[in-house]
Amino acid sequence: MVQYKWIALSNTSLGVFMGFMNANIVLISLPAIFRGIGVNPFNSFQYLLWILFGYSIVSAILVVNVGRISDIFGRVRMYNLGFLIFTVASILLYLTPGQGDVAALQLVIYRVIQAVGGALLMANSAAILSEAFPPKERGFALGLNGVIGIFGGVAGIIIGGILASIYWRDVFLVNVPIGILGTIWSMKSLKQLSKPERNQRIDIPGNVLFAVSLILILVGITYGILPYGNQATGWSNPYVISAIVSGLALLGVFLFVETKVPDPMFRLELFKIRAFSMASASVILAQLAFGGLQLMLVLLLQAIWLPLHGYSYEVTPFWAGIYLLPLLAGFGIMGSIAGKLSDRYGARTLATLGLVILGVGLLGLTTLPYNFNYLEFATIIFFMGIGNGLFVSPNTASLMNASPPQHRGSASGIRAMLTNTGSTLSIGVFFTIVIEVLYLVLPTTLSTALTSAGAPQLIPYMTKIPPTAAIFAAFLGYNPVSAILSQLPPSVASSIPSSVVSTITANTWFPNVIAPAFMQALRIAFFTASGLSFAAAVASALRGKTVIYEERVVETTRGQGK
Structure with missing residues (x-):
């Protein structure tokens, strides 16, 4: 009989495969989608932002809430619901009935619904794997899970390029059979290994304050990228300033409230665990450095390099994805290897080294001319993928190992929230630098x-x-x-x-x-991202010994310094 841990790994890997594939299919297929619904990109780019950002913003808002609720009502039940919602939203996206601005708004709404399902999947997959695998195998499981996600990303580039050339609606339909399979399989095969804490209450004040504060901050950042009056960006827009300031103020109120309620949504006590807090700091800093990078590289290829090398604008979205495959390949090669190594030697050295490699790679990008030699570009982004692979799975395993079993849903939600929030902030920073310089x-x-x-x-x-x-x-x-x-x-x-x-x-x-102006702006962005990556490396190095909570027993693994 197949051990349950492999069933859990295969099912959560199917979920992450679908998520990564969906993200890249949408990115590659946006030109076909916009042409299909008849939207002019010169006066409707706010829809582009929301189709891209809406998913990550909603996921960032929900994952912590979902993680906490999953600790109360059961992680497997919430994970199953996530597969179902994601599949229903994919069907709605395929059936989008409108045209023009109406259709664009419908797509944004359906993507938000899809993000609800994605949040349920993201918040629980790491927790389910952490329960199914023993501590000495978690890094391997999480790393392999991430590698399969990368395969999904590669599949998304190829499938998106093919389907977008046939019929734009098909790019959403491809998720449906995978979603149906995943929904049925997860309901039949996954088990709730830890007992849900049904005696705890949902933190309604905390949920409301957190959601409102994060919505205000992330929406403010999104509109900060858009033009305002005669200015290139909207950072001087009173509504943008008010949204961000109000959001930060409410976030402070939220943190205060969480220290007073008996069953808080945001488990602040987790941050008293040094391994958890430093792993979390590494996540947010690394995402600030790396989260917007792929989109900026796509822009560099689509707007500059590919047209200069004879590619028509109609085909540049697909070929940009193809030319970025070395970045994904580096992550895919190193992801499972690093996870397995972290099970034996701990996360600190591997994760820190990965972040240093990422920072050096970003510095390497600043040396390239706009009409660069592709072999040099591919080599740099390949090693950046290696660095990211060295960081992600060991750091995730370290964070989850440091979390008490009864709070793993919350821990997984916090990690996912930091990832999505950092990515959105990173895109905002990168876009702001590029747009202001231009x-x-x-x-x-x-x-x-x-x-x-x-x-x-x-x-x-x-x-x-x-x-x-x-x-x-x-x-x-x-x-x-x-x-x-x-x-x-x-x-x-x-x-x-x-x-x-x-x-x-x-x-x-x-x-x-x-x-010339575009590359000048990108170099500033790459230098900024490199500094953030080195800051993340410092945080990673400060995590100390690996802490493993298993049934409330604390162990330390060998291979770590004091």
């Missing part, structure tokens, strides 16, 4: 380039386009110049010679114009 230099750059090309009459139109719109147009597979020309008054359009139109709408013209 806002300062792009108008002059475009004016000079248009004059040299023989189209000075376009200067008043192209220099007024927000950098956000230009970047997102390229991200969605549109040539920004062609999109602008299609919206010109007929008198202006007819005054431009056809030879000039051919020049400025060529794949290489716009990338060459924006590339």
